[in-house]
Amino acid sequence: MVRWSHSPADSTIGEVGKIIPRRVAGGSLAYPQASLLGRLSERTREDFLAVGVSESRPAGMTIISQGETDSSALLLLHGSVKVQATDPAGERTLLAIRVGGDLIGEMAALDVGPRSATVIACTDIFFKRMTKAELRNFLARHPDAAIEVATMLSERLRWADRRRIEHGRPASVRVARVLVDLYEAYGTRSGGHWDLSVPLTREELASIAGIKLSTAEKIIRTFQQEGLVSGRYRGIAVLDMSRLRQRAEIA
Structure with a gap:
């Protein structure tokens, strides 16, 4: 694990431990429009990027394990991950993918249950880890971000509902x-x-x-x-x- 004491707002990570600037014209960070960071205003996004501790993981590493009781949330800044779950019979199902700009592990940070899925890095990743208290305090100070998180959760529920409905x-x-x-x-x-x-x-x-x-x-x-x-x-x-x-x- 690699940690940085400086803000990640000016950079992202390529090879683990190697900082690579990732800004677009105008100086703002580029994130997919559908991602949480892509939806936030520049000021709210910069405030969010200041929350938590910067960390990295190499491709192939498990960063969240299904069933564990840790309640931190991860704000993915660079790279991609897969979210998968295993049923009692041991059958593994891919639930979703997440990319830079997405919030992952938020369910455990917003309720009291254990992790519902396992998250594995597909590439080298760079992210901010924040405690339950840090995430909740940020959302309380930024109602616009709280609305976007609620919208994100709604869209993920709709995705899951579509998969179930389409079984026919x-x-x-x-x-x-x-x-x-x-x-x-x-x-x-x-x-x-x-x-x-x-x-x-x-x-x-x-x-x-x-x-x-x-x-x-x-x-x-x-x-x-x-x-x-x-x-x-x-x-x-x-x-x-x-x-x-x-x-x-x-x-």
Whole structure:
């Protein structure tokens, strides 16, 4: 673990321990618009970045474990993580991905229950760890941030509800909807295609869609033949988002 005594507002981390400036024109930090930091005003965002302790973890490390009683929240500043849960039978399910700008572990900081999921770093990550008291005090001082956190939690609940509701839909529609949701929220557009910064395996895609791995693989092959996606090792590129949305039956 690496800690910094200076504020992270002027930098992010690439290789663990190596600080890399990450500002855009005008001097402000660049975060996805859908992320919590991307929604906040510049003043509120800078105040939030001053809360907690700066830390880093290398790719592959578990930063939150399901069932543990720690109640800190993590504000992810750089890199990406996967959120997964294991049921009593030992079956593991990928629940979500999170990227720089997202708040993770907030449920344990806002209620009294144990961790509901495990969070694993997909890349080297840089984040702020804040105690339950620090997060709650910040939200009490910044009602605008509290509203955005409530909105974020609502959107995550809607995501989970959609996955449950879609269990009655054809498997191909469910896979298409998962891809559209993930890539529009966390993907980057390059030329005519969309890439996802987080490695997404076929098994993980199947777990989010709630289908068997063999079924997911068949659907991806069909999407490839139709020119909707291109397959690659531990990843998928979306080639035609408009037609993929049609396959997902999204207006």
